[in-house]
Amino acid sequence: MIGFSQDSASGWIRSYEIDQLKPQIESAHELLHSGKGPGSAFTGWMKLPDSLDIHELERIHRAADRIRAQSDILIVIGIGGSYLGARAAIDMLTPTFSDLLPREKRSAPHIVFAGNHLSADYLYDLLETIKGQRISVNVISKSGTTTEPAIAFRILKQWMEEQYGREEAQRRIYVTTDKSRGALRKLAVQEQYETFVVPDDVGGRYSVLTPVGLLPIAVAGIDIDAMLDGARDGMHHWQNPDPDDNPCYRYAACRNVLLRKGYQIEVMVQYEPSMQYLTEWWKQLFGESEGKDGRGLFPAGVANTTDLHSMGQYIQDGQRILFETVLSVEESKHTIVVPADDDNGDGLNYLAERSLHEINEKAARGTILAHVAGGVPNLRLTVPERTPYWFGQLVCFFELACAISGYLLAVNPFDQPGVEAYKDNMYALLGKPGYEQKKAELEALLAERDS
Amino acid sequence: MIGFSQDSASGWIRSYEIDQLKPQIESAHELLHSGKGPGSAFTGWMKLPDSLDIHELERIHRAADRIRAQSDILIVIGIGGSYLGARAAIDMLTPTFSDLLPREKRSAPHIVFAGNHLSADYLYDLLETIKGQRISVNVISKSGTTTEPAIAFRILKQWMEEQYGREEAQRRIYVTTDKSRGALRKLAVQEQYETFVVPDDVGGRYSVLTPVGLLPIAVAGIDIDAMLDGARDGMHHWQNPDPDDNPCYRYAACRNVLLRKGYQIEVMVQYEPSMQYLTEWWKQLFGESEGKDGRGLFPAGVANTTDLHSMGQYIQDGQRILFETVLSVEESKHTIVVPADDDNGDGLNYLAERSLHEINEKAARGTILAHVAGGVPNLRLTVPERTPYWFGQLVCFFELACAISGYLLAVNPFDQPGVEAYKDNMYALLGKPGYEQKKAELEALLAERDS
DSSP: OOEEEOGGGTTTOOHHHHHHHHHHHHHHHHHHHHTOSTTGGGBGGGGHHHHSOHHHHHHHHHHHHHHHHHOSEEEEEOOGGGTHHHHHHHHHHSOTTGGGSOGGGOSSOEEEEESSSOOHHHHHHHHHHHTTSOEEEEEEOSSSOOHHHHHHHHHHHHHHHHHHOHHHHHHHEEEEEOSSOSHHHHHHHHHTOEEEEOOTTBOGGGOTTSHHHHHHHHHTTOOHHHHHHHHHHHHHHSOOSOTTSOHHHHHHHHHHHHHHTTOOEEEEEESOGGGHHHHHHHHHHHHHHHOOTTOOOEEEEEETTGGGGTTHHHHHHSOSOEEEEEEEESSOSSOOBOOOOSSOTTSOGGGTTOBHHHHHHHHHHHHHHHHHHTTOOEEEEEESOSSHHHHHHHHHHHHHHHHHHHHHTTSOTTOOTTHHHHHHHHHHHHTOTTOHHHHHHHHHHHHHHHO | OOEEEOGGGTTTOOHHHHHHHHHHHHHHHHHHHHTOSTTGGGBGGGGHHHHSOHHHHHHHHHHHHHHHHHOSEEEEEOOGGGTHHHHHHHHHHSOTTGGGSOGGGOSSOEEEEESSSOOHHHHHHHHHHTTTSOEEEEEEOSSSOOHHHHHHHHHHHHHHHHHHOHHHHHHHEEEEEOSSOSHHHHHHHHHTOEEEEOOTTBOGGGOTTSHHHHHHHHHTTOOHHHHHHHHHHHHHHSOOSOTTSOHHHHHHHHHHHHHHTTOOEEEEEESOGGGHHHHHHHHHHHHHHHOOTTOOOEEEEEETTGGGGTTHHHHHHSOSOEEEEEEEESSOSSOOBOOOOSSOTTSOGGGTTOBHHHHHHHHHHHHHHHHHHTTOOEEEEEESOSSHHHHHHHHHHHHHHHHHHHHHTTSOTTOOTTHHHHHHHHHHHHTOTTOHHHHHHHHHHHHHHHO
């Protein structure tokens, strides 16, 4: 199972502090499992591995096989939770440089993301790149009207229909959307696209183990069944409300203790470059779940050891407002050994014949000691291997910890009211029908500021 | 020139607050230009565009041409400042998906980075990827003994000698190192590698416009002369110590005012995905320069609009401990227009025939208004275009602002004493000769924590 240790935060977290949180944790656990807490309409992710329709899962496998056979590039269109989970899994679980291999050596299409921002140049570059390539699209949007993915899809759909004709485009477009409502569902019915369901009771940032994440992940050739097994085992394992027996809840408790005593930033620390987007996924999960009502730890990430030569100085010796959570992978997939060198000009012969993974692990241990000595509490998570099973279990660990942590913080960990503010302003400034009043107000405000 | 505006922070920064800083800014300016401030031995970056040896620059061009002609992949080995600047420039200034194009459509080799961490799997994946490809290496290290790049270079050098024979490997290895001392210089002399100089008076994070950054950037096909022109023009332009007439110093002043009134995090906001690594470079520059003696703003970054669906909720409505600096690019390189659609099922026809870049800009304006209303001061930087010239000017802007800001904060913005702490612990735990005493101490400490 995933390991958790607070040994390197022992100077900051007393056992009686955890003890005093126990009734609150029990109450959070009760709220979550009874379905009576705030946001409980969006706790479907808890039942996910088991509630996933077996026929839908089977269709995902078949669609993934078809996409793999018919495509050089799969374009995944989605924003926020509709892309971060898939990207995290694909980056973590496929070989680092697979995009650089010639086609005959690759086992899966390139997977690129679009519709997650509004950059004209990015979309232009994408359109240039797909010329002469065999393309499929997986568009992921609950409503079908979110501006970023809707624009990208409108453009790519027209491109595909011109390129392939309507009928062939229909075979190359896969839609993940609401089960019955919304613009994208309607279009999918009309065009007979193959569709997958975004469940009603799962919010975007908790959706990686629904078809939202599973289809692109399966296209990448990753074993999604093992991933679901990992999540299932985690969910069954972390049922005990006592943080002494539940590392997931203990992680939630520790970060709340540290927040309550003034630490404002949690830095997620990785030592595998392939796990950078897992950190991005984690930032969305915790930032969006807890960052509300003036509350919440600010989530940040570093990728070591490279960032020890960047943010490392700040962490060692800047303002003492942060703690770290170090996520270590116990076994590497491959063994690389430092070779001996007769000259030893670089002075590395003391490492000769030793494994790089061991050296990485020693760097992590040494860094924790240094940062603790510098006044930074360190929590530590360990995952046995970088595999689909453990990815699934990590997802479950963080989702459950986030829900409990949010309830400890007294926020609704399943809503995101603050995301609407920018959208409303953007709609108004763009002149969307119905926003005329707001447009006038905002333009007056802008004129005043610019004057 | 690069524009700066504090109009969206006017509720937080009073004009008299800037006025009161003026004597301090003048003193910081004087310290920097007189060479009498802390760390003044490392202010060579200020004279860089002009002090760069014309023959060295000519050699960079020729080496880049040779590398381009003889390589499918250039591996750049370096950590911290020895890779972030080049990566930022290459990501920002080359087409987004160029790695996905078949060889005949690419104008430059793939450029990948190594020796910036200790992941065994990353290096394994790299060794698998380069099989059968034509490789060149640019190894960048002042000393040649920094653990991460030294290990990667030892392994790749042996690989190349086996693959190509020693003589051909010599033609494929390019060394950027100290002008006369160190392990890498010694090796380069012995092996007759072509070498370039890391100047003595420029620290890693200020080194992108030295051969450290310029060689890999030139290999990517980017106009490094235009880049140097941009930096030169910036440096000549921002000479006035009065922040009323110097946007670079005004940026430094504003962030110090906000820090002094309790804001602890500066979030760099981009709207172009290709500029994500510029943010990483900026994080190193400011984090490592200011994060010391218990001081400094914690630098973080978001890539919008995608992160509006991730960190956006926190920024809008979490703890009020942060401000934003929004870096906007005024003109896109390419024009993408939202096409009309007869059905209008996605409701986007109000945007039909409008440019995506304009929509992106409106999203940025709307977001600033939303975040200001949510209690987040917003500073704004504008750069006319995403070109080498403006990249160079941005580098100069941030480096100069960082130096002045650091002096306003009363730190040495040119050292990084905190980076040594992890290195020493790592050496000790790995059993490096000379660290026996420290090894015993640390292992006792670890045994105690783990018990």
